[in-house]
Amino acid sequence: MKTLLSTNLIYSIMAKEAFVKEAADDILRLTEWIREVFEDGGKLLIFGNGGSAADAQHLAAEFVNRFLINRRPLPALALTTDTSILTSIANDFSYDLVFVKQIQALGKPEDLALGISTSGNSVNVVKAMETARAIGMKTVAFTGGTTRPGGDLAAVCDLVLNVPSDSTPHIQETHLWLEHVICEIVEKQMFGTT
Template sequence: MIKKIIQQSIDTKQLIMQNDNVIKQIKVLSHDIIKVLKNNGKVILAGNGGSFADSIHICAEFVVRFAKNRKSLSAISLGCNSSILTAAANDFNFDDAFARELEAVANVNDIFIPISTSGDSKNIIKAVEYANTKSIKTICMTGDKGGKISHITDCIKVPSNITARIQESHIMIGHIICELVENYFVNKK
């Protein structure tokens, strides 16, 4: 059983490595993030459950560091302030919570990276819809189907329908992006 799980993870990552479109999307997203950060914008991430944990993790890699000492890079993860999250969920609706917070913190020179294994999370979809109305660049990370969100924004689709394998790949993609972005800013000195 253990080796089967490991093999599934390897197989998913090999499919990513062999997919020129996904590789190109990772490269484009990395360049978009660099451009945003060079222009004093910020990276805004969001997710639910394990994807929320991934968004916080990736955010920390930007703000603190990934592997090299360098200046802090501007990034936030929606939902980290429990007072904002619960007030928005209570006073409005949980489906509107991320959109409400995005309204407060996002600018047109930012980039929004929602993470959803299914692509069908209502609060993520509403946040993307808000970002679209404000012309905020958005690229989502999803599973292979892309879900409803793939109809309203660009998505990096992990070629799997197994939640755990998708999440493992999302964090790998996040780390690749962090490394590419960090290398740019370290080498820029």
């Protein structure tokens, strides 16, 4: 079991290192976009399924409350939290539309849609991105994989941050690291280091 621990840690670190090597410029581009959205009165709409839904909620909480700096709340909303909305849309229409209808209701051109999908192929995330694009929102995806980097989301997003790994746990671990580093950079850009 100690070998498993060491091996798992090594592969997790390797996934992060490969991701940063490929995506450093895009990560910084995204932090600029998020800062601009917040400074221009827009909001961040975040969504995904399963572990990615938990990531959406975690990221929204870091922006609304605080990450490392005590500062004013920043407008971020996870579209994964309202069970009445999610279940009514899934029941009355389709699970494929649970994020689409929320984007239609809440999204404005000055906002940014951030979809999280380990495979890049979650139908409800892809459809939501298509809707966000039609509204005029910036669209960003966190994905993973080596065979089809970005999956179906690559064709419908302005920016895709793809973890070059086929291990779902390591992709998700990298997404969490990415979410934290984005929060830290945006806070420092907007509020300094106090």
